[in-house]
Every structure is written in structure tokens, then in C-alpha cells.
Amino acid sequence: MDRLMGLINLEHEHHIFNELTYFRNNASIPFAGRYRLIDFPLSNMVHTGIEEIAVFVRNKYRSLLDHLGTGDNWDLDRRNGGLFILPPDWNDPSDQSKGDLRFFHNNRDYFNRSNCKYVLVSGSQFITNTDYTDAFKFHLDRNADITLISTNIENLQHEHKPYFRIEADDIGWVQNITNDKRNHLLFTGVYIINKDILMELVDQCIAFHKNHFFMNGIKDNLHQLKIQTYRHTGYSAFINTIESFYRHNMNLLCEDNYRELFYKPSFIQTKFSNNPPVQYLKSANVKNSILANGCVIDGEVDNSILFRGVHVEEGATIKNSIIMQRCSIGTGVYLENVILDKDVRVKNGQKIIGTTEKPFVVAKRQVI
Amino acid sequence: MKECIGMLLAGGEGKRLGALTNDIAKPAVPFGGKYRIIDFTLSNCANSSVHTVGVLTQYSPLELHKHIGNGKPWDMDRHNGGVTVLSPYTAKSGGDWYSGTADAIYQNIHFISQYNPKYILVISGDHIYQMDYQKLLDQHKETKADATISVIEVPWAEASRFGILNTTDSLRIFEFEEKPQLPQSNLASMGIYIFTWEVLKAYLLKDAKKKASSHDFGKDIIPAMLCDNRKLYAYRFDGYWKDVGTVQSYWEANMDLLKEECQLQLDNKQWRVYTNNFNYPSQFISGTVKINNSLINDGCFIYGGSTIEESVISTNVEIEKNCYIQQSIIHTGVKIGKNCILERVIIMENTVIPEGTIIRTDKMEEPIVINQKVLEAKLVVRGGEN
Numbered sequence: 001m002d003r004l005m006g007l008i009n010l011e012h013e014h015h016i017f018n019e020l021t022y023f024r025n026n027a028s029i030p031f032a033g034r035y036r037l038i039d040f041p042l043s044n045m046v047h048t049g050i051e052e053i054a055v056f057v058r059n060k061y062r063s064l065l066d067h068l069g070t071g072d073n074w075d076l077d078r079r080n081g082g083l084f085i086l087p088p089d090w091n092d093p094s095d096q097s098k099g100d101l102r103f104f105h106n107n108r109d110y111f112n113r114s115n116c117k118y119v120l121v122s123g124s125q126f127i128t129n130t131d132y133t134d135a136f137k138f139h140l141d142r143n144a145d146i147t148l149i150s151t152n153i154e155n156l157q158h159e160h161k162p163y164f165r166i167e168a169d170d171i172g173w174v175q176n177i178t179n180d181k182r183n184h185l186l187f188t189g190v191y192i193i194n195k196d197i198l199m200e201l202v203d204q205c206i207a208f209h210k211n212h213f214f215m216n217g218i219k220d221n222l223h224q225l226k227i228q229t230y231r232h233t234g235y236s237a238f239i240n241t242i243e244s245f246y247r248h249n250m251n252l253l254c255e256d257n258y259r260e261l262f263y264k265p266s267f268i269q270t271k272f273s274n275n276p277p278v279q280y281l282k283s284a285n286v287k288n289s290i291l292a293n294g295c296v297i298d299g300e301v302d303n304s305i306l307f308r309g310v311h312v313e314e315g316a317t318i319k320n321s322i323i324m325q326r327c328s329i330g331t332g333v334y335l336e337n338v339i340l341d342k343d344v345r346v347k348n349g350q351k352i353i354g355t356t357e358k359p360f361v362v363a364k365r366q367v368i
Numbered sequence: 369m370k371e372c373i374g375m376l377l378a379g380g381e382g383k384r385l386g387a388l389t390n391d392i393a394k395p396a397v398p399f400g401g402k403y404r405i406i407d408f409t410l411s412n413c414a415n416s417s418v419h420t421v422g423v424l425t426q427y428s429p430l431e432l433h434k435h436i437g438n439g440k441p442w443d444m445d446r447h448n449g450g451v452t453v454l455s456p457y458t459a460k461s462g463g464d465w466y467s468g469t470a471d472a473i474y475q476n477i478h479f480i481s482q483y484n485p486k487y488i489l490v491i492s493g494d495h496i497y498q499m500d501y502q503k504l505l506d507q508h509k510e511t512k513a514d515a516t517i518s519v520i521e522v523p524w525a526e527a528s529r530f531g532i533l534n535t536t537d538s539l540r541i542f543e544f545e546e547k548p549q550l551p552q553s554n555l556a557s558m559g560i561y562i563f564t565w566e567v568l569k570a571y572l573l574k575d576a577k578k579k580a581s582s583h584d585f586g587k588d589i590i591p592a593m594l595c596d597n598r599k600l601y602a603y604r605f606d607g608y609w610k611d612v613g614t615v616q617s618y619w620e621a622n623m624d625l626l627k628e629e630c631q632l633q634l635d636n637k638q639w640r641v642y643t644n645n646f647n648y649p650s651q652f653i654s655g656t657v658k659i660n661n662s663l664i665n666d667g668c669f670i671y672g673g674s675t676i677e678e679s680v681i682s683t684n685v686e687i688e689k690n691c692y693i694q695q696s697i698i699h700t701g702v703k704i705g706k707n708c709i710l711e712r713v714i715i716m717e718n719t720v721i722p723e724g725t726i727i728r729t730d731k732m733e734e735p736i737v738i739n740q741k742v743l744e745a746k747l748v749v750r751g752g753e754n
Contacts, residue, residue: 032649032650033649033650034649034650072440073647255652255654255669258649258652262649263649267647267648267649268649269647270647272645272647273645274640274641274642274643274645275635276400276401276402276634276635276641276663277400277401277402277634277663277664277665277666277680277681278651278663278664278665279634279635279662279663280659280660280661280662280663280664280676281628281660281661282660282661283660284659284660285656285658286653286656286657286659287653287655287656287657288653288654288655288656289652289653290650290651290652290653291650291651291653292650292651292666293402293650293665293666294635296635297659309635
């Protein structure tokens with residue numbers, strides 16, 4: 001049986017979430033009440049039956065390490081395989097590699113030791129709940145070197161701008177990878193590649209002093225490689241700016257979206273916490289919201305997402321907002337279109353209003 | 369060698385819990401929207417640094433065994449010690465069910481001996497409380513006692529329902545009375561004991577030989593020790609403690625969690641209550657829902673127009689539009705149709721309540737326990753009496 005190994009490559013992801021990425025990288029941005037972005041690629045890989053997964057990560061990874069732990073929450077604490085967090089640490093004086101190629105070069109063992117012949121590579125910005133088994137079968141059936149997972153986006157938005165577009169022929173062979181903004185077929189950042197070809201391309205990139213595996217290894221060799229595209233369908237989101245982060249959180253307040261992202265086909269797994277159920281006190285009033293365990297609610301919560309352990313006191317109103325872990329909202333506070341990062345304390349009587357296009361963001365641990 | 373190891377008695381059937389314990393042992397009965405009763409005791413062990421615990425199971429243990437697993441939620445998945453499930457077994461010399469609390473420990477003397485402990489903590493998995501066993505152990509060591517029994521002051525009027533300990537001013541126990549008609553003290557035994565292992569072992573061996581004995585700590589071992597004038601002390605505990613032995617007390621203990629002044633704190637960061645976790649997404653409240661003085665767990669969907677008051681709602685429960693739920697306990701996976709009215713009822717796991725159902729328990733009666741069978745038979749059985 002042909003098997004896949006996993007790689008979550010965070011190396012070339014830009015941290016453009018301002019306050020939200022001061023102290024963490026993209027992959028560990030909290031999402032939807034109790035998750036972090038990396039939970040999606042990780043859970044999808046686990047649901048595909050992948051048993052060894054590596055993470056390439058260069059900086060601001062304290063919170064990521066804390067979140068992933070031994071991988072036990074994803075059943076990845078294994079004697080064989082499991083989770084391999086590969087931070088940047090290399091001492092080879094003859095090393096000439098650059099960019100993410102340094103990760104490939106210095107962690108060759110991860111690939112060589114495994115008897116998997118195929119690698120599923122993913123970033124952290126494409127959010128969906130899926131199982132790549134069909135994509136893998138497709139890859140084997142077409143006898144491709146590489147299969148790029150793509151998705152068709154009807155309404156292109158600002159957030160889609162940086163992503164590659166795929167031009168393929170009638171039977172899915174990729175002809176061109178562009179940034180043509182009229183093309184609605186977007187590359188999700190997820191692809192399946194034969195391990196031998198991966199290693200060959202890595203060597204080639206290093207030999208020619210290249211610094212970006214996908215750009216230089218795959219895109220530049222487009223016509224020498226057999227590249228297929230597989231279309232992913234179903235609810236998905238690209239999250240790469242504060243604005244898209246806010247909007248995609250808010251979209252989950254529509255029940256169909258929430259169910260499709262979290263209940264099908266399996267649950268997205270995340271780090272367990274030990275919070276008690278949500279406690280509603282005597283003056284609580286809740287409308288169309290998602291609330292994580294550990295919250296204590298005595299105020300009004302409307303169309304908002306509350307992460308674990310948020311305290312909302314009597315007389316406070318929270319509207320169209322995202323309130324992250326352990327924030328406390330004092331009496332008489334009014335929040336609208338606001339994102340509060342973890343541990344923010346809003347003192348009694350404060351009023352903060354942002355707009356839907358530009359939600360007001362408060363960085364971690366502020367007191368206002 | 370371990371200084372102190374825990375032996376957790378979890379084999380009880382909990383007869384007076386009626387339908388709640390039809391298929392599961394009492395310690396495995398769901399509690400507080402997220403937990404099972406045994407979680408409180410296991411978490412007390414974890415928080416008190418008692419990391420070697422034998423859990424004695426007997427009655428309907430499947431759910432309980434699954435719940436305990438390798439002890440991971442309580443950090444008891446250890447190479448040295450950790451949690452061990454001890455079920456009755458057969459051996460060359462025969463084998464038998466545990467015939468009493470003392471017999472259960474007696475039959476596992478070989479388990480205890482492996483760790484060569486100086487002290488042994490005997491606790492049971494059917495009480496709701498948060499207690500630091502180290503303090504109990506400290507007193508036991510200070511007084512150089514042979515046994516220390518944790519006690520709680522109960523209202524005098526209720527003292528005749530408990531096992532009462534009569535002590536001197538220095539808390540030395542001179543008499544133990546099971547449910548006395550005229551209590552001389554209001555210090556009730558909480559069923560929590562620390563023994564000096566060498567002493568207890570001798571009494572267990574002696575008791576095992578007595579044919580007439582019921583092999584029970586309260587009825588046999590403690591009286592025998594008192595008879596021999598052994599040093600037994602009481603340890604005063606003041607805090608929340610509840611024996612959830614009946615449907616009424618089970619319901620009350622759940623309702624206690626909803627009181628703001630409740631001494632039992634589920635979100636106490638210094639004394640966490642640990643349990644298994646199923647990774648359900650956060651609860652989703654759709655439309656306007658009036659929820660007051662309630663606990664609601666992950667995975668629930670609650671739709672507009674409903675009112676929920678003073679209720680405890682477990683994982684993955686769906687409550688359709690315009691329901692009225694008051695003073696009720698809803699277990700995992702229950703689906704409640706539109707326009708239902710539930711007052712003072714307990715709905716068991718995975719029950720599907722059809723649209724428009726109205727179930728009310730009279731204020732003076734024990735809450736009604738509903739499961740799928742009861743519902744289908746269109747018959748309402750009062751908890752504790754079937």
C-alpha cells in the first residue's frame with residue numbers, strides 16, 4: 001500500500017496579522033473559539049491516515065510548541081512516526097542552502113528514514129475540513145509527479161490576491177501557474193509530491209542557489225514535471241489578513257458554515273483544555289454566538305465568538321466581536337467590531353467600536 | 369517505595385440512583401455537564417500529589433474502565449505508579465467478587481505490597497468534593513495515628529442519616545455509630561480514611577478469616593480497631609461535600625453548582641477538576657436564547673426562542689426552538705424537539721425528546737429520570753423506585 005507522509009511548511013508564510021502575530025506565527029493564530037490555524041492542516045492530515053507529520057518552523061514558535069506538545073491531541077504521540085517539529089538549527093559549515101531549502105537539506109533524515117513514497121505538503125492559511133484520500137488516489141491514478149490541490153472561488157476578494165492561479169488542460173494537467181486575477185481556480189498551498197522527485201528538486205535548487213522550494217523547484221520546472229490538479233470542493237477559507245480573519249470568524253456564525261467546517265467529515269482536533277462548561281449567570285443574554293468552555297457570562301453577547309475562559313460582567317455588551325482566551329470585560333463595557341487578543345482586560349464603562357472592514361484590534365495582555 | 373497510595377472504591381451499584389445506574393457504575397454517572405462523579409475523587413488525588421491509585425471496580429465497569437483509560441486526564445499515565453484498575457479476579461485458590469469494601473482491599477494486598485507504602489488512603493468514587501489529602505496525611509503523621517477518618521459537620525437534624533463519630537476534644541475517636549437514632553455528635557464520616565498500612569494489613573487479614581463479617585470498613589474494621597483501643601483520629605473538613613446517593617441528592621448536587629456562592633469551584637485554577645475530553649466544537653447559540661444560572665457544555669446547539677433556567681446541559685445536546693427548560697439535568701447527546709417543556713427532570717444520554725413534549729416533576733417529588741426506554745413506553749417512572 002502506498003502511503004503519505006505529511007509536511008507543514010510555515011517557512012514562507014508572511015506574518016501580516018499585525019497585533020495578532022507580534023508574539024506568535026500565523027499557524028498559531030487562534031480561530032473559532034478554541035482552535036488555532038494549524039489544527040486544520042494537521043487534522044486533515046490525520047484524517048487522511050497520515051501517521052508522520054513534520055512541521056518546518058523558523059520563528060515565533062513558542063506558542064506553536066505549547067499548542068502542539070507531543071502531538072497527543074491528534075493521536076500523533078507515537079513510537080513509530082508521529083509529530084516532528086523541526087525548528088531551525090543547523091551547524092553544517094558546508095551548507096549552501098537558503099530559504100526553506102535549508103529545512104529540507106538539514107532534515108533529509110526525516111524524509112529518508114520513512115518508508116512512505118509520497119509527501120503531502122501544506123501551509124497554514126487554507127482552512128477547510130477534509131480528507132485528502134481521494135486526492136491521493138487521483139495522484140496515483142494519473143501517475144503524476146505532483147498534484148496541486150486547487151479550489152474554485154466564485155467571489156474573489158482582496159484576501160485571494162496573493163495566491164497562485166492554476167491553468168490546466170481538460171484532463172487536469174497543469175499548463176501554467178500565474179497570478180492572473182481573472183482566473184478563479186486558486187492553488188490552496190496543499191500538494192502531493194513523490195518523495196524521490198521532492199529530494200531531487202531540493203538538490204537541484206540548492207545546486208543553483210535557489211531559496212524557495214515551490215517557486216524554484218516546482219513552478220520554474222513546470223514543463224519538465226508531470227503536474228496534475230485536483231479540485232477541492234466544500235467550505236473553505238483563505239486567512240491571511242486581519243480583515244479576512246475577522247470575516248471568516250464571523251461567517252461561522254451562520255450555522256451551515258459552522259457545521260460544515262467543524263462537523264464534517266470528522267472533528268477538527270485541537271489541544272484539550274480543562275475548562276468547565278460555560279456558566280451563565282442571572283443577567284446573561286445571548287444571541288447568535290459561539291462560546292467556548294470556561295466562559296462566565298453575566299452580560300449581553302450578540303453575534304460574537306468568545307474563546308475559552310472569557311468573563312463578561314453584568315451590563316457589558318459585546319457585539320460582532322472576537323474575544324480571545326481569558327479576556328475579562330467589565331461592567332457597562334460596550335464592544336462592537338472588536339478583536340481582543342488573549343488576556344485583555346477591559347475596565348468598567350469602556351466603549352470600543354471598530355468597523356467591519358477595519359475591526360479594532362487590541363494586542364495581548366493590554367489593560368484598557 | 370511510595371509514601372502513600374490511594375485505593376479508590378468504585379465498585380458500587382448505586383441502587384438508589386434508579387435508572388441512572390441501570391447500565392453504568394455509580395462513579396461513572398455523568399455530573400455537572402462535563403464530568404463523571406469519579407472525576408472529583410481522581411482529581412483530588414492528582415491535585416494532592418497522590419499519583420499511585422488503585423481503582424477497585426466491580427459493578428457494570430465498561431464505561432468506567434473506558435473513562436479511566438490509562439489515567440491520562442489526571443496525569444496518572446506513569447511508568448512508576450499511576451492508575452491501575454483492579455477488578456475481581458480468579459486465581460489458583462479460587463476467586464470471588466468483592467464482598468465488601470474491606471474485602472476489596474484485602475484481595476488486592478499484593479497490589480499494595482508492590483509499592484511498600486507507609487500509609488494508605490481509602491476513598492470512594494461516589495462523592496462530590498474538593499479536598500487536599502496531603503493535609504489529612506499531615507495530621508495523620510502528626511498524631512501518629514493508626515487511622516484518621518475525615519469528618520464533616522452535618523446539621524444535627526440530619527445526623528441520624530450518617531455514620532457518626534464520637535470524639536474527644538482532641539478529635540480522638542472513641543465511638544463510631546452507624547445512623548444513630550440519638551446522635552451524640554454531628555461529625556459525620558465522609559468515607560475517607562488514611563491508615564498506617566502495617567496496622568490496616570493486620571486487621572484485614574484478621575477480618576478475612578471471620579466468616580460472619582460483612583468485610584466493611586465502617587461496620588467491621590473501624591469497630592475492631594476501636595475495640596483494641598487503637599489510635600483513631602478524626603480530621604475536620606470544612607468545604608463542600610455531597611454523597612450523591614439518591615436521585616434527589618444527585619439533582620441537588622448539580623443544582624448546587626449553579627449557585628454563585630457554591631464552595632465547589634469548577635473553575636478554580638489551583639484545584640482543577642480533570643476529565644476526559646471529546647473535542648466537540650464550542651457551543652452554538654442561534655437566535656436569541658434566554659439562559660440564566662445554567663451550565664452548558666461544548667458541542668451544544670441551542671435555537672432561538674428557548675429559555676433555559678437553572679439547568680445543567682451536557683455535551684452535544686440540541687435544543688430546538690421555543691423550549692422551556694428549568695431546573696433540569698440533560699446528559700450527553702440528547703435531542704429536544706421544538707416547544708418542549710421540561711421542569712425538574714433528568715434526561716439520560718442520547719434520549720430523543722419529540723416536539724411538544726411536556727414533562728414536569730412536582731416540586732415536592734424526586735426529579736423524574738427519563739431515558740429512551742421510559743419515553744418509548746410512554747410511562748414515566750419515578751427515579752429511585754424502579
